[in-house]
Amino acid sequence: MSRVIRTGVLIVLGLIWLLPVYLLLINAAKAPETFTTAESWRPTDFSLFGNIAEAMRLSGLGESVASTLLYAVVSPAIAVLIGSAAGFAIVALRLRHGFAWFVAIFGGTVFPLQMILLPMFDAYSRTGLFDTRTGMVIVYTAISVPFSAFVMRNFFTGIAHNVFEAAVLDGASTLRIFTRVYLPMASSALVAIFILQATFIWNDFLLGLTLSQSDTVRPIVTSLAGMQSTYGGAQMSTVLAGGLLVSLPTVVLFLCTQKFFARGLALGQY
Amino acid sequence: MTSDKTPTVKAPKDPYRWSALGFIAPGVLFVAVLLYLPLLWTTFLSLTEYNGLGDPEWVGVENYVEMFDDPQFLGSVFNTLLWVVGTLLVPVGIGLGVALLTWNLAGGSWLRLPFLIPYALSGIGVAVIWSFILGGDGALDQALAAFGIVDTPRWLVDAPLNTVVMILATAWQGVGVNALLFTIGLQSIPKEPLEAARMDGATGLRLFRSILWPMLRPLTAVVVGLSIVASLKTFDIVQGMTKGGPGRESETLALTMYKETFVNSEYGLGSAIAVFLTVVTLAAAILYLREQLSRKHEA
Numbered sequence: 001m002s003r004v005i006r007t008g009v010l011i012v013l014g015l016i017w018l019l020p021v022y023l024l025l026i027n028a029a030k031a032p033e034t035f036t037t038a039e040s041w042r043p044t045d046f047s048l049f050g051n052i053a054e055a056m057r058l059s060g061l062g063e064s065v066a067s068t069l070l071y072a073v074v075s076p077a078i079a080v081l082i083g084s085a086a087g088f089a090i091v092a093l094r095l096r097h098g099f100a101w102f103v104a105i106f107g108g109t110v111f112p113l114q115m116i117l118l119p120m121f122d123a124y125s126r127t128g129l130f131d132t133r134t135g136m137v138i139v140y141t142a143i144s145v146p147f148s149a150f151v152m153r154n155f156f157t158g159i160a161h162n163v164f165e166a167a168v169l170d171g172a173s174t175l176r177i178f179t180r181v182y183l184p185m186a187s188s189a190l191v192a193i194f195i196l197q198a199t200f201i202w203n204d205f206l207l208g209l210t211l212s213q214s215d216t217v218r219p220i221v222t223s224l225a226g227m228q229s230t231y232g233g234a235q236m237s238t239v240l241a242g243g244l245l246v247s248l249p250t251v252v253l254f255l256c257t258q259k260f261f262a263r264g265l266a267l268g269q270y
Numbered sequence: 271m272t273s274d275k276t277p278t279v280k281a282p283k284d285p286y287r288w289s290a291l292g293f294i295a296p297g298v299l300f301v302a303v304l305l306y307l308p309l310l311w312t313t314f315l316s317l318t319e320y321n322g323l324g325d326p327e328w329v330g331v332e333n334y335v336e337m338f339d340d341p342q343f344l345g346s347v348f349n350t351l352l353w354v355v356g357t358l359l360v361p362v363g364i365g366l367g368v369a370l371l372t373w374n375l376a377g378g379s380w381l382r383l384p385f386l387i388p389y390a391l392s393g394i395g396v397a398v399i400w401s402f403i404l405g406g407d408g409a410l411d412q413a414l415a416a417f418g419i420v421d422t423p424r425w426l427v428d429a430p431l432n433t434v435v436m437i438l439a440t441a442w443q444g445v446g447v448n449a450l451l452f453t454i455g456l457q458s459i460p461k462e463p464l465e466a467a468r469m470d471g472a473t474g475l476r477l478f479r480s481i482l483w484p485m486l487r488p489l490t491a492v493v494v495g496l497s498i499v500a501s502l503k504t505f506d507i508v509q510g511m512t513k514g515g516p517g518r519e520s521e522t523l524a525l526t527m528y529k530e531t532f533v534n535s536e537y538g539l540g541s542a543i544a545v546f547l548t549v550v551t552l553a554a555a556i557l558y559l560r561e562q563l564s565r566k567h568e569a
Contacts, residue, residue, distance in 0.1 A: 010368070
């Protein structure tokens with residue numbers, strides 16, 4: 001197919017793909033008073049910031065921002081460390097039956113979350129972790145560990161073992177070799193996993209829905225869903241502004257770090 | 271894993287044994303306590319009658335028998351199948367198309383950008399946007415009215431049409447990442463056989479069928495496996511757009527599991543559905559795990 005036709009097809013298709021984004025932007029910017037469902041395609045006025053402020057107030061979206069940031073930063077950070085340590089044990093320290101341990105940890109990621117929802121809800125209710133930030137950080141960390149371990153083991157496999165032996169000859173302890181030699185070498189993989197997991201956690205709905213309740217603990221996407229079902233009829237432009245606010249961080253992060261993303265996906269899938 | 275067996279320098283036997291166990295312990299602990307233990311508990315609960323009060327009562331496979339007799343469950347299985355097939359046809363198919371169209375094209379990465387923007391959205395974010403577009407007299411209806419089409423269906427109310435439009439909304443989101451993955455695959459195809467085929471006059475469809483498709487097959491297995499696994503778990507977008515309605519007509523298995531468990535307090539039945547979903551997911555996961563693990567061994 002000629003280049004011109006290919007480019008043409010892609011431009012048309014791309015414009016179609018951008019239409020929902022256009023609709024979101026112009027309608028999220030309409031003041032609740034001027035917004036009518038009857039003319040969605042034409043921009044009328046610009047009250048985006050007022051709408052966002054109002055969205056923050058409704059359904060505790062504002063309070064969710066801080067806690068969701070906490071989950072999306074702390075959990076992947078811990079998970080990346082735990083996963084690297086596991087990969088280090090298997091590859092550098094040549095843990096006996098390493099492959100079996102690896103499969104055991106990675107296996108945690110292949111079944112659907114539905115299998116853990118009820119027991120987690122039950123256990124969290126009994127131990128007082130239900131509807132706490134600690135509880136959310138713990139569960140998000142747990143679901144991020146298998147992928148981190150998977151990627152880090154694969155990454156460390158690419159490092160020659162004499163790097164480890166040389167460090168041993170220099171008299172370094174295993175902890176020191178891990179933190180001073182292996183982790184720094186893996187920084188790009190660490191960042192890739194971190195970004196992928198942070199995005200995943202930021203976008204989580206199901207765990208937030210099951211394990212939290214109050215505005216201060218509930219993650220942001222779960223709050224948005226609550227806002228949509230409560231105000232979706234009466235204050236549509238506010239809900240759209242809320243949707244925009246919730247979506248912006250991950251979309252911007254993704255577009256700025258596409259290379260890391262692709263790398264993370266590639267590391268995870270091959 | 272030949273590396274396990276190559277002996278290092280004649281050192282004391284396994285000097286790092288305890289240290290290695292220490293390094294792997296946190297990972298194993300997290301996964302064992304927070305993923306495997308709940309998994310076992312759910313499996314056990316699926317064989318009991320339990321509503322959260324008192325103790326679970328052993329009923330054997332009764333929940334499973336009840337499940338397969340339940341028209342609601344069978345309806346969810348049907349919807350979930352629609353999701354699996356639909357998300358394979360549309361986002362994977364268009365994704366491959368976009369990758370092929372942008373391949374070796376000047377400005378290709380820019381032309382891919384519009385498809386990548388929706389990728390990082392949350393399922394609920396997609397649901398908010400598309401509920402607005404597809405609602406009664408929403409943006410889509412207005413656009414159609416401009417072309418004189420006024421007798422439109424109720425997109426989110428008429429089943430199974432609502433499932434189809436939700437699949438299309440998901441496709442809007444999913445095309446980008448599939449295009450990205452296929453692009454990586456295309457870029458890794460060695461140049462020589464391609465040139466040879468071109469010299470022989472293979473272009474377009476023939477080039478695709480004889481060279482590109484066979485070369486892309488391992489990657490396609492991964493993309494297809496991932497797509498199936500993800501679509502089996504479909505929850506957010508349906509909960510955000512129809513809540514499984516009208517009635518329970520657009521529920522997927524994940525939604526039915528959630529409702530039976532947390533709305534109807536049918537813990538046993540909800541767990542049985544979760545187990546069923548898991549078995550199906552595992553079967554699909556084998557598709558791509560085999561690929562992943564075998565490639566590891568070659569490396």
